[in-house]
Amino acid sequence: MATSVFHQPIGTAQSHQHLQNSDFRHEFGHASVKLTFKASASHTSVVQPVSYPPNNSTDELRKKSSEAALILIRHGESLWNEKNLFTGCVDVPLTKKGVEEAIEAGKRISNIPVDMIYTSALIRAQMTAMLAMTQHRRKKVPIILHSESEQAREWSQIFSEDTKKQSIPVVTAWQLNERMYGELQGLNKQETADRFGKEKVHEWRRSYDIPPPNGESLEMCAERAVAYFKDHIEPQLLSGKNVMIAAHGNSLRSIIMYLDKLTSQEVINLELSTGIPMLYIFKGGKFIRRGSPAGPTEAGVYAYTRRLALYRQKLDEMLH
Numbered sequence: 526m527a528t529s530v531f532h533q534p535i536g537t538a539q540s541h542q543h544l545q546n547s548d549f550r551h552e553f554g555h556a557s558v559k560l561t562f563k564a565s566a567s568h569t570s571v572v573q574p575v576s577y578p579p580n581n582s583t584d585e586l587r588k589k590s591s592e593a594a595l596i597l598i599r600h601g602e603s604l605w606n607e608k609n610l611f612t613g614c615v616d617v618p619l620t621k622k623g624v625e626e627a628i629e630a631g632k633r634i635s636n637i638p639v640d641m642i643y644t645s646a647l648i649r650a651q652m653t654a655m656l657a658m659t660q661h662r663r664k665k666v667p668i669i670l671h672s673e674s675e676q677a678r679e680w681s682q683i684f685s686e687d688t689k690k691q692s693i694p695v696v697t698a699w700q701l702n703e704r705m706y707g708e709l710q711g712l713n714k715q716e717t718a719d720r721f722g723k724e725k726v727h728e729w730r731r732s733y734d735i736p737p738p739n740g741e742s743l744e745m746c747a748e749r750a751v752a753y754f755k756d757h758i759e760p761q762l763l764s765g766k767n768v769m770i771a772a773h774g775n776s777l778r779s780i781i782m783y784l785d786k787l788t789s790q791e792v793i794n795l796e797l798s799t800g801i802p803m804l805y806i807f808k809g810g811k812f813i814r815r816g817s818p819a820g821p822t823e824a825g826v827y828a829y830t831r832r833l834a835l836y837r838q839k840l841d842e843m844l845h
């Protein structure tokens with residue numbers, strides 16, 4: 526869903542930034558430009574996602590929240606996408622092309638801050654996230670959190686604060702899985718259309734509330750994916766964390782329906798290509814769609830907000 530990219534040459538970034546948290550100063554030391562920092566949400570261990578301050582109501586935080594970047598990426602092409610099979614919750618890996626798409630996506634977001642990553646429980650989304658992050662200029666290490674048991678939590682602890690600060694927690698959640706395609710999973714899409722009729726298959730694939738046989742409708746998928754986004758991801762954005770979500774065509778369509786306030790009629794026409802990153806800015810409790818970052822070979826600089834322009838400027842300084 527690539528739309529025009531909002532360009533703001535880095536030179537226009539104002540030197541006075543009123544940032545809401547000291548993460549930035551922590552990240553880059555004292556910024557070279559005069560910045561006003563305010564008390565930040567306390568740092569937490571990288572391994573434990575930021576907990577939502579209990580003594581603030583959502584509305585209060587919503588007002589105080591600093592700006593945060595939200596990146597959405599549909600996984601790269603999978604082996605069953607290539608075979609044109611209904612995949613749903615079957616856990617298939619990426620093709621070589623899908624790997625390349627994930628790496629290309631990483632180049633396009635390489636200057637955008639990422640503090641937390643959420644993926645589905647499926648390998649194609651996790652591969653996409655990890656491959657994309659190999660291209661990030663900040664070179665922090667994405668680490669998949671294991672909380673499936675007390676032992677898993679205990680055995681995957683990190684005992685160095687510095688190492689934690691150089692890591693990005695990756696949370697895997699089945700709620701972000703692709704819609705479950707029921708009895709269509711494994712069937713060829715064209716053969717299914719030949720057997721049941723193009724209209725019926727289109728209805729199963731792109732209606733809002735009509736599920737495939739013993740599968741999930743988009744509405745049912747939205748109930749779990751959007752609920753997870755609101756309960757677990759939005760609080761991170763509210764606390765100023767920059768988030769990347771690597772998921773699937775339909776779980777992301779349902780999240781975009783929430784972000785863009787689309788009707789059930791409008792979302793039917795929303796299609797997401799594999800491996801194309803989409804950027805939103807979360808500010809004042811609102812989601813502003815910024816489109817898909819331009820390619821890595823872009824001659825100029827791109828910046829979607831002053832804060833992101835400043836982040837890229839500090840990366841340039843840190844890496845030269």
Ligand SMILES: O=C(O)[C@H](O)COP(=O)(O)O
Nearest residue numbers: 610611612613703730774
């Ligand atoms: O699960 C699948 O088959 C694809 O990832 C998405 O399929 P769709 O585009 O037919 O919803």
